[in-house]
Amino acid sequence: MPKTSRLSLAKIFEDYRYVRICNEYTGEGASKSLPYLCVLAGTTPEREGYPDRNERLAKLYDRLPEKYRDQIALIENTLTDLYTIDADCEDEDFMNKTMSGIKKVLKTIPGNNRQNIEIRIKLLHHFNDLYEQLYPSSKRGRFAIMKQMVKEIKKNDGTFDHDPLNLVARSVYYFMKEIPAKERYALLLQIERKTIDHKEYDYTYIKQLFAKGCALEKEEQKLQRRETSQTRYNQIRNRDLPYADDNKTKIKLYHELLDLIKDQDWGRSQKFREKKIIYDKLIKLYQAEGMNKEALAAKEERDRFTNALNISQEAARRKGYNLKPYKPENER
Secondary structure (H helix, E strand, O other), X not given: OOOOOOOOHHHHHHHXXXXXXXXXXXXXXXXXXXXXXXXXXXXXXXXXXXOOHHHHHHHHHHHOOHHHHHHHHHHHHHHHHHHHOOOOOOOHHHHHHHHHHHHHHHHOOOOOOHHHHHHHHHHHHHHHHHHHHHOOOOHXXXXXXXXXXXXXXXXXXXXXXXXXXXXXXXXXXXXXXXXXXXXXXXXXXXXXXXXXXXXXXXXXXXXXXXXXXXXXXHHHHHHHHHHHHHHHHHHHHHXXXXXXXXXXXXXXXXXXXXXXXXXXXXXXXXXXXXXXXXXXXXXXXXXXXXXHHHHHHHHHHHHHHHHHHHHHHHHHHHOOOOOOOOOOOOOO
């Protein structure tokens, strides 16, 4: 039982907040936080009796220290709303109001001591459950909440290995498949670094799966980039360049072509040949615009790729390939 002679009002309030949010009821269903509220109000449970909890709180409220009244009211109202919501709740406004209340309570929990970390994690669990109920298809929002849970644990003595670290790891593995593997893998590595008991909580298998997923995603992204680049290359050649109105626009488009060549399904010789053709065009455009410095740089690049093309073709001939000599194109 808290006693003001031994504990400051601030400590009693902090203990009330922790018990109310994290461990409110006894096995018999009695409120554990009510005695703390009684002490804050300058009374005792024995003196006040134990009627309905909400009724008792209403009678105690005016006797609570003024500096804690608003915070207590916010905690009580938010948790009352939270436990009013059932699995079949369809009142979106009420759920949004409750989530807003949780956010406000979170902002009042300072510091990184173990007790306050537990409070924030508990509130984030509630927030995650509500978010899932309100937005069942939004994996991105829930993933952000899980990341925040892990971020809350600055230092771990093993207390949080299971909750929330392991719970988050398992949730990300089973329920967050829509989130890119790279992001899930990064979060799992954070969880592993913060885990103390690696024997009990071994994430090697999940890490291997996420690593394979990252490799597959990287290959898919590469293929998508190549497809996009090839489509854009054809657009520039067939649409943008023929209708370009001025030399500076053409210069810009030719430079874009240079960046896109690497993703074309061509051999080395063809890529060198295409770059030489483009630099031939750029030299003329720079000269027409009086950009002599740029024209000189383009000539150097043109000569470099001409040399690379000759070397590549000679190597191909030595291997028995019958390549036609390069002939400049009149218009590309």
